[in-house]
Amino acid sequence: MDPFDSNSTERANLPRNMIENSMFEEEPDVVDLAKDSAAFPTFPALDPDEVAYEPRSSRLLVRGLGENDMDEDEEDCESSARLLGMSFMNRSSAHRSNSSPYTRQAPPRSCSRPSARTMVVCVLFLVIVASMTMVLYFLPGCTFTKTGCRKENKTTPIEPPFPWSQFRLPHSIRPLSYDLTLNPDLDNMNFTGSTVIKMVVLHNTKRIVLHSANLNISKATFKLDDGEASDVTVLEYKPRQQIALNFSEELKAGQYCVLTLDYSANLSHTYDGFYNSSYTDKDGNKRVLAATQFEPLSARKAFPCFDEPAFKATFLIKINRKPDYMTLSNMPKAKTTPLNNGLVQDEFEMTSVNMSTYLVAFIVGNFTPVSKNVSEILVSVYSVPEKKEHTDYALDAASKLLDFYNDFFEINFPLKKLDLIAIPDFLAGAMENWGLITFRETSLLVGKQSSPLEKQVVASVIAHELAHQWFGNLVTMSWWNDLWLNEGFATYMQYMSLQTVLPQLDIGNLFLAVRFRALDKDALNSSHAVSTAVNSPEQVEEMFDSVSYEKGASILLMLNASLSGDQQFRKGIIQYLKQFSGLNTDTNDLWNSLTQIEVSTQHQNVSEMMSSWTSQKGFPLVTVSRKGDQVTLTQEHFLLTSDNATHTSSLWNIPVTYVSDNCSLAPECRQLFTLKTKSGTFKVPESVKWLKLNYRNTGFYIVHYGDDGWAALRDALANDVSVLTHEDRASLIHNIFALSRLGRVSFRHVLNLLNYISNETETSPVTEALLQLNKIYQLLDKRQEYSLVARMKTYILHHFGSLMDKQTWEEQESVSKQELRSALLETACGLDDENCTQQAKALFKQYVDSNATSRIPGDLQQVVFNVAAQSAEDWPTLLNLYGHATYDAEKRKMLRGLASTQDARKIVWILKAGLKGNLIQTQELPLVISTVCKGFAGYLFAWDFIQENWDRLIEKFPVGSFAIQTIINSATSQFSTQAHLDQVQGFFSSLKERGSQMRSVQEALETIRLNKRWMEKNLRTLQKWL
């Protein structure tokens, strides 16, 4: 375990033990800003030297002017200051605050309106500041050198310093309850609020520190025990979004206190905090609404709070509204009271459970519900009124899943109601707010004619969010370093529950594909351990990635598959949920619960096994070698690096499974061998012709069989594809491509294995092979290797052609067959296969001629729209259809079609339209960019667009967020030349704190280097073999 982890685990455990044993860290008495800022280097604002050694009085003045982010109006002041020779600190803070980062609340802004008068005032003020600085500088014995000035200057007023210097809040105070009253004004897009926080003092302290961001606090009162409430001064440190109260006398452990804060703020225009959103209704009227998205760090933008997951409390929420709006929150509405200003106040019941701040939610707007009672819980699905008819499927799926989880976890959903609401403008797929789950419309609404594939998407998201009501809401990770406890679990449960509840959705293929992608990403050196240190807002955002979600889910599947008996895992989970219900946990708590329950004959120590998977990044490559009856397995870190120089000594505790030609299909065939050391051996009968490891790919590792092993498997498949399960066939295909990328097998071996593919008819092996081949095709295309591109195309059409031709263009019920068909036809039409494009064009024409009333099967819509978008006359038709479409899943496919155009002008137009956000919602911009990047015509435009508009992009999508990760990955993952590598490196390093330190940037650079290496190594083979 890395040092910070152990530290944070200790700290992270505290809240639930707080009262019982008072195990608290020592709070530093003297705030050492220099030391602190060095520990958190990603914060640009604090320069240790400047902070630590400045005389306190001048520090406030200088900081108050220089450090924050200035808007354009303020730049005049800045340049005046430059003329005066003042050194300003970096002005582009990652947290865009609009006045001093370190102030009392609501100070007058010194330079906000650039009138002539303010200019004069500004200059005068700066002259005074400069003079004072110089006076201080020349005071005897007091300099700004590193020896510092420790004497207080008695002639200048002393401002209290901000009393806390860390990213995490102190643990001396714990909030017990919040009483929130909010007045959102949807006409002016702002709100006022009042927050009453009851707290208990856990150990003596002279300060209270909590979070607040972009809130103008106008009044603050404080009351201790039964004393009188009195006004207090609130200090604010904007770079860390913290506010604080200082007390002259210590608050004593065991005392209770109440802090009341009145404030105002604008509704956010991004997708987090308390944000405004609008949509156009069916009559063409603009409708406004306000909704919340708090995870991970944005509750503080709606109300001052202790905004860390371990500070659980109860919430009583009141919202004032106009009578023609409605409101929703986590809890059922308790009462509605008319107010004397024409508004009414909705008061919600106090939360019946302790809840983390990131799970609080409230919404104001016009929505219509459909409802149903499920085991005494009122389940409702809300949408904007004209989409009400699209909510039935979600209500049905949610009801079934709620029943399933109530039963599976043996703990009933603890609230009286569960709302699922589709928000017209929403960035994430969905958010699991307790009792009020918010969704993108495409993740919740299903049209009457939707295909099963669309239902699969909706059901998956609902299953995921419902699982969170237990994993995440009831039992919550103590800190974001263990985000996987929320996300890995919800992801695993989403697949697991759907296999039982809605087996007709064939979710297994999707889960398998997801595990392959998680392996691909985790093979990079820029990956991270499942449980990893998190010390800055950007790092918190970055945890929302495939490691927390998909790798998390994959290792849970591996664990479940390796435990004896199918109930062991479930029993362990129930024990974990019951033991920690309402509390916070870390990864070890989970493994301990599972270890306690495991009573198998093997005495597998879950904790010992699983910590090797959560505490180190990456996964193992298992190499098989065989001599007669003896099989030797060796493990090493499967690490894709460009230089081959990085070796790690990581070892995993791997539950290796295998089958052989003696018995290879049924679950009973599966043998288990635990490989804990560098290598291990076991015996098989000498007559065994071949071994396939990682049965059905339930393990998170890649296998290399050596030349003989691969040849034996290849021959077996060539004879009869059905000797292995389809998951095992897909797993072989995935693994051999990965080994080629690692440089362990030549591409010739890959093509040899793929020789069997003409006989393949199952979805997962075909889609995996197509995906891998397409990736190479795209790289060759972008490198303008024209002759190879042509040969690759012939190769793909030759190997998959007969299967492509077999596909029908009519309705198809099986989800698995739909997945297969859409993958095949999108490839075929993408390669301009005449058969395919003709059919697609005909379907589009029929669709348009019928005024969009005839139906294109859901799984074929994408291929049809893609083909239509390539024609100069059909693209505007498609755009027109897009503008009028109401059903969002279809609309999204039209948008992807539009973005797949190869016309440069249209590409530029669509990128700009996505950023502007009128015709194309900004939430769709990552999708637009990733689609444009796939095409030859657009990928360089997209790259330019990102560079030119970077600041606007990170205004909309936070640095490190999943949206930004997607944008960076899609724009750069197809580069494979030194020139592009230099460009990408140059651009991102120029960003500095505006994104250069992101993990996805490291990943991008690494991917380009790997592409380059693979191309250099394999171009010749390709020329020879294709």
Ligand SMILES: [Zn+2]
């Ligand atoms: Zn989730």
